[in-house]
Amino acid sequence: MPSITYELQKTCPHTGARAGLLHTPHGTFQTPMFMPVGTQATVKTMTPEELKAMGSQVILSNTYHLFLRPGPELVEEAGGLHKFMNWDQAILTDSGGFQVFSLGDMRKITEEGVTFRSHIDGSKQFLSPEVATKVQEQLGSDIAMAFDECIPYPADHDYAKRSTARTTRWAHRCQEARKAHDRQGMFGIVQGGMYKDLRKQSAEELVAMDFEGYSIGGLSVGEPHDLMNEILEYTTPLLPTNKARYLMGVGTADCLVEGVARGIDMFDCVYPTRVARNGMAMTWKGRLNIRNAQFAHDWGPLEEGCQCYTCKNYSRAYIRHLYKAEEILALRLVTYHNLYFLLEFMRQMRQAILEDRFPRFRMQFWDSFKK
Ligand SMILES: Nc1nc2c(CCNCC3CCCC3)c3[nH]c(NCCc4ccccc4)nc3cc2c(=O)[nH]1
Numbered sequence: 036m037p038s039i040t041y042e043l044q045k046t047c048p049h050t051g052a053r054a055g056l057l058h059t060p061h062g063t064f065q066t067p068m069f070m071p072v073g074t075q076a077t078v079k080t081m082t083p084e085e086l087k088a089m090g091s092q093v094i095l096s097n098t099y100h101l102f103l104r105p106g107p108e109l110v111e112e113a114g115g116l117h118k119f120m121n122w123d124q125a126i127l128t129d130s131g132g133f134q135v136f137s138l139g140d141m142r143k144i145t146e147e148g149v150t151f152r153s154h155i156d157g158s159k160q161f162l163s164p165e166v167a168t169k170v171q172e173q174l175g176s177d178i179a180m181a182f183d184e185c186i187p188y189p190a191d192h193d194y195a196k197r198s199t200a201r202t203t204r205w206a207h208r209c210q211e212a213r214k215a216h217d218r219q220g221m222f223g224i225v226q227g228g229m230y231k232d233l234r235k236q237s238a239e240e241l242v243a244m245d246f247e248g249y250s251i252g253g254l255s256v257g258e259p260h261d262l263m264n265e266i267l268e269y270t271t272p273l274l275p276t277n278k279a280r281y282l283m284g285v286g287t288a289d290c291l292v293e294g295v296a297r298g299i300d301m302f303d304c305v306y307p308t309r310v311a312r313n314g315m316a317m318t319w320k321g322r323l324n325i326r327n328a329q330f331a332h333d334w335g336p337l338e339e340g341c342q343c344y345t346c347k348n349y350s351r352a353y354i355r356h357l358y359k360a361e362e363i364l365a366l367r368l369v370t371y372h373n374l375y376f377l378l379e380f381m382r383q384m385r386q387a388i389l390e391d392r393f394p395r396f397r398m399q400f401w402d403s404f405k406k
């Protein structure tokens with residue numbers, strides 16, 4: 036019995052949207068689901084209790100960052116990530132590919148793997164399918180990601196073809212290197228750039244390797260939303276319906292609703308937590324920067340009707356004051372609201388799918404969402 040199983044509950048008859056459950060060794064979570072990002076073994080400014088209170092059931096952490104600091108050995112000594120950070124629900128770790136490739140010219144890619152300089156102390160480091168697989172086993176996440184190259188945008192067909200073929204060979208090496216199938220699942224990551232022929236080949240070859248789930252990588256890398264949706268529309272149906280699909284790096288309401296409409300079950304993004312630290316609050320009508328002078332005398336909540344801890348206890352005027360005074364509580368209150376907003380957004384989409392009214396939900400969203 037694999038450690039990760041997806042249970043399909045309902046598919047929307049008009050779109051590709053679906054609702055389901057993902058069963059993991061650390062509990063089951065509902066899909067579609069947004070996964071808050073905890074890069075360095077913490078979702079910045081939030082405690083595990085607050086994350087649970089807002090309904091978060093799965094969080095992300097990262098091989099790249101934890102490999103460099105504090106090192107997988109220390110986390111292993113703690114008994115794994117769950118014990119280290121006191122989180123007893125599901126954890127998904129990214130394989131570090133994306134972060135290394137975002138280092139730009141501080142890295143060198145070969146068939147063997149990637150050598151790069153640590154962004155912390157400039158030391159020479161090496162990541163490969165084997166190293167990334169071992170580190171994720173030491174971290175003890177419930178879901179690990181295969182080690183891949185996220186192809187930049189734009190990229191020509193020849194580069195995308197060669198890179199995707201290497202990512203497929205790397206995926207096979209990850210499968211070969213795994214030793215913890217019983218307690219850790221691994222997702223294959225579909226690449227192929229913006230080329231449908233390469234997406235098809237990547238998906239088919241990864242599906243043949245029988246991963247516990249599949250990510251669609253190489254998107255949300257600066258391409259227009261229409262192009263992302265076109266690639267999603269083409270690629271998702273190539274993946275098995277009895278396994279979860281995870282779109283990496285997507286975390287704004289407009290992209291989430293279109294990803295759900297095309298059959299995506301899981302999403303992650305640093306966006307809600309990152310922009311919160313800059314005063315940006317996410318709302319059903321778009322986003323607002325609370326530091327703006329227009330909110331100085333605004334005694335209402337960040338968002339009318341929001342049931343989150345922040346909106347039930349604090350005014351826009353107070354939160355604006357906290358930002359102006361550079362008070363740490365400001366970061367916590369907007370982070371809480373942004374994560375709650377996205378989790379609530381996913382809950383409402385899931386409910387709409389289960390009640391056969393997702394197309395109406397999607398239309399109403401677009402009617403009220405201003406860019
Ligand atoms: N392995 C892998 N990871 C990818 C990621 C990282 C996903 N979050 C990982 C977490 C683990 C820890 C850190 C993040 C991506 N993130 C994005 N877009 C984010 C765009 C964005 C960036 C900043 C703000 C807003 C949007 N595209 C991605 C593609 C890939 C990919 O192909 N392969």
Ligand SMILES: [Zn+2]
Pocket residue numbers: 337338341342343344345346347372375
């Ligand atoms: Zn709120």
